[in-house]
Amino acid sequence: MQPLTIIYTTFNELDIIERSLASVADWTDDLLVVDSFSTDGTAELLERLPGVTLTQRAYAGPADQKNWAIARAKYEWVLLLDADEIVTPELREEITRMMESPDALLDAYWIGRDNFFMGRRIRHSGWSGDEVVRFFHRDRCRYDDKQVHEEIEVSGLRVGRLRGRLEHFTFKNLDHFLDKIRRYARWSAQDYAPRTQRVGLYHLLLKPVFRFVKHYLIKGGFRDGREGLIISMVLAYGVFLRYAYMLAARRK
Numbered sequence: 001m002q003p004l005t006i007i008y009t010t011f012n013e014l015d016i017i018e019r020s021l022a023s024v025a026d027w028t029d030d031l032l033v034v035d036s037f038s039t040d041g042t043a044e045l046l047e048r049l050p051g052v053t054l055t056q057r058a059y060a061g062p063a064d065q066k067n068w069a070i071a072r073a074k075y076e077w078v079l080l081l082d083a084d085e086i087v088t089p090e091l092r093e094e095i096t097r098m099m100e101s102p103d104a105l106l107d108a109y110w111i112g113r114d115n116f117f118m119g120r121r122i123r124h125s126g127w128s129g130d131e132v133v134r135f136f137h138r139d140r141c142r143y144d145d146k147q148v149h150e151e152i153e154v155s156g157l158r159v160g161r162l163r164g165r166l167e168h169f170t171f172k173n174l175d176h177f178l179d180k181i182r183r184y185a186r187w188s189a190q191d192y193a194p195r196t197q198r199v200g201l202y203h204l205l206l207k208p209v210f211r212f213v214k215h216y217l218i219k220g221g222f223r224d225g226r227e228g229l230i231i232s233m234v235l236a237y238g239v240f241l242r243y244a245y246m247l248a249a250r251r252k
Contacts, residue, residue, distance in 0.1 A: 002102035004028045004095070005073035005138070006081065009065045011036040013083035014045060016169060021049065023087040027096075030074040034065060061187075063143035063150040073138045077102070080134050084169045085113070091164025095135060106158040108136035113168040117177070118227050124220035125228045126235075135162065146191055174230070181234055185241035193246055203243035212236035 006028050010017060024031070031052050035043050036059035046054045055072075059065055070078060079095065081087070091111065098105060111134050115127040122128075133141070133152040140157060143150045171177040196203065212232050215221045221228035 001096070002077060002099040003030070003075045004099060005030040005032065005075040005078045007066070007069045007073065007078060008033045008081055008083055009036070009062070009069060010034070010038060010042055010046075010083050011059065012038045012040040012042055014038070014040045014042045015172060017042060017083040018045065018049075020081065020083050020086055021052070024079075024081070024092070026051075027092065028075075032069060032072065032074075034069045036065065061145075061150075063145055066150070067142050070138055070142065076138050077105070078136055078138050078141075080136075081166075082168075082170075086167040086169070088165055088167060091162065091166065094162055094164040105137070106160045107140045108133050108152060108154060108157055108159045110159065110161045111135060111164070111166055112161075113166045115168045115170065117171055117231065118174070120227060122224050122227060122231065124223045125231045126215045126219035126221070127231070128219075130168070131161070132166075133159065134166070177234055181238040182241060185238050186245050188242045189245040189249065192242060193249075196243070196246060199243050199247040199250070204240060204247075207243070208236040208240040211239045 004027065006024050008017070008020075008031075010033055021031075029051070033046055033052055033054050035046065035054060035056050037043070037056055043054060043056060046052050057065065057068065066080060070080070077099065079087075110131045113130045113132060115122045115130055133154060136152060141152045141154075144153050171180065212235070215235055216229065216232035221232040224231070
């Protein structure tokens with residue numbers, strides 16, 4: 001069977017990284033974790049776990065960190081995970097089976113994610129169709145240069161989809177959700193700045209309203225109950241913050 005490299009990039013993931021690692025236990029002899037100098041004990045935990053190769057590296061951005069790690073994969077085929085993602089038994093079995101016939105593999109594969117928030121699975125709110133390229137050939141795939149929602153560049157590649165899924169526990173609680181939205185807003189302000197000549201009421205008022213309508217009404221957030229309302233409101237707030245940060249940086 002073709003061997004597999006598994007990669008994580010981490011920062012302060014003590015509360016969930018061990019659970020994620022358990023879902024890939026005894027699957028590979030090349031499990032690489034690139035940690036951005038965690039301060040909550042994540043690195044110390046990883047140092048104690050057998051089979052984990054820990055490297056610490058300063059964080060310049062998500063794409064930069066992941067591309068650096070991909071270049072250091074021991075094997076040609078890579079499964080790249082975040083610490084808040086759990087590999088389901090079905091997904092693990094599917095990838096294992098595919099690795100038995102590596103000549104038939106494409107260049108990369110989309111994997112669907114089931115997202116959880118405030119103790120329940122979110123089936124609508126724009127999160128139901130979530131999928132990411134995480135299983136791919138080391139020498140053919142790299143992430144695009146974006147600070148938020150970085151993705152593998154798939155143009156010109158042969159890309160398939162896997163049936164197995166990831167369980168995604170991206171937000172530990174409401175405070176973590178808000179903290180992450182603020183961080184993403186600062187980063188996305190950098191991504192959007194070159195294409196935004198002037199920040200006006202359209203950006204600060206209408207675009208956040210459009211985002212709320214998109215997630216709560218069009219994407220069915222109302223069907224997720226109170227959690228759907230909270231998600232839609234916070235995502236709209238994130239759009240407002242993106243342009244507020246952009247305006248503040250220009251005024252400064």
